[in-house]
Amino acid sequence: MRPENYEAQRQPPSYDYELNIGPNHPGIEGNYAFKLRLNGDRVIAGRADAGYLHRGFEKLMEGRLWIQNLAITPRICVPDPVPMEVSYCLAVEDLCGLVVPERAQWLRVMQLELSRIAAHLFIFGGHAATTGMYTPMFWGIADRDLILDLFEEMTGGRVYHIYNIPGGVRRDLPDGFGERVANTLDYLESRLPDYDNLLFTNQVFVHRAQGCGPISQQQALEWGVTGPNLRATGLKFDVRRDDPYLVYDQLEFEIPTEEPGDAWARALVRRREIKESIRIIRQVVARLPTLAGPIRCPIPNPLAWNVPAGSTYTRVESSKGELAWYVVSDGGERPYRTHVRGPSQMHAVQVLEQLAIGCRIEDVAQIMFSLDACPPEVDR
């Protein structure tokens, strides 16, 4: 690798060249690299280079107790950690046949939806920044912090809150929490017109995002696209509605969809999902005072917990798409095998490689951010 050892190879004259983006680059989302083959500023081919964040989760979990694994599950996806722990708890409950008290289920829904709003605010700020507009990024991060404050009060942690345990949640809400949630939601809802003025009617963003990285509905289904990216192609699929878990079947909410399937549609779907999540949390806040009772069911001694043998697949809708755990138990104290079906694996590797072809170099970052890929979840 030293310069004096490097012998330049003679290439035939052409305008093609290679460009590496990442892993240390402001236009890439996290520790992730993307190699481009360019002709002028057109991308001929792109190749994802993952593995910078690999920690070997699936192997690590085989060596830890069922209850210890709760501590590392949220670390898989950093901006949106809650669906990870909820989905893992659902898997363990499914294997053990535990019945979660209703109050705990509503608390979980509240936590999930707060996390979805936080993740959407974070990513749409990042998406705006790739088109050269930094104000939405500052606003999004500042508003996301309000939700992190709620999380801190509710669970004790800002980003990682190991709030769920198999059988329920760890603690009940503090006094007056519903009121503070309602205040924050009112504030966030009053901010949405500001976001529309700043970003979604801004011609700089509209012209950059419309027609950028389009996916057709058939392609989306072939490539395994889920979540807001799939709904941006016009298909009304949401795990919360089509395979309800927790108490989502008792809640009223819309599934926002858009037709074009480009970066603009994906941003708009997220913007509308924030509003639906606010609506869901309001229903939860209204319902919680009527639900008295325990917040978790009794579980055996967690340090010597032999989960019955079997396998299960539990899926939830995270802010990035469909997220699932496949957990196999051989009746021991530790999982026999675990596997995460993360949405970002498809979005950041195969979809991004396909969408990059033919686009211009400045749009690559925008496509990556509009797909809302999460590198730690790609590598695990």
Place this chain on the structure above:
Amino acid sequence: MTHIDQVPTPGAPLPVEIGVTPGAKRTNPFAQVFDELVRFAQSRSLFMLHYCTGCGAVELPPAMTARFDMERLGIQPMVSPRQADILLITGYVSVKTLKRVILTYEQMNSPKYVIGICSCTVNGGMYWQSYATAKKLNDYMPVDIYIAGCMPRPEAVIEGLRGLIENIRNGRADAWKDYYRRYDHYLGNQQRLFGADWQTPTDVIAEARHYDLFGPATLGAHTALLEQHQRPLEALAMRIEIPELMRRRSRADQGGTAQ
């Protein structure tokens, strides 16, 4: 491919020389005032390259933007390692990332400071049993400040940065010198992880001579291994020297032989 067996086993550890000489003062009073001013300027205009190695990167946007506002301390993000002063390692470092981190660290201009955020950089943290991560960051590069926690709050990050600013003011933030003084030690740890043929484009030994930090522990068994896999370093060592300095040195050599 990997030649771990060829890497010499570590000898007795050498004493760490970080922060041993707080504010080594020059005798000239004008020089003292000048040094004080330089240190003040350095401590108040820090450019931070945040290599988003892990989870900790998610707490940096709040720390940098409106709410906690790192910029009031004179700290700004910087995209290029050549212009950055601080290398922020935010979380666990997998082996693949660590290679890039070391390349980035060696590209930065001195004085440079390394901050390890999150417990994973201190001792492996939550991934202590992982096959894919490097456990202790200061085995591979000298670290000025560690900020423990999983993950540390933005207030903790800013508190750590203020500690660094204080150290720079007092002249104690000289961990980067340790990389040149004990290059053999750090290179040995890198070789044990990456294989005996590990090398970087930066000629650290020539830089150590350039900064007058070439010491007895700069060269050793591991740098000898480095030379086995490449040509001698002397040709490159010439390139970094300032022509004026070289002319003066050659004149002094001629004078020495005449006497």
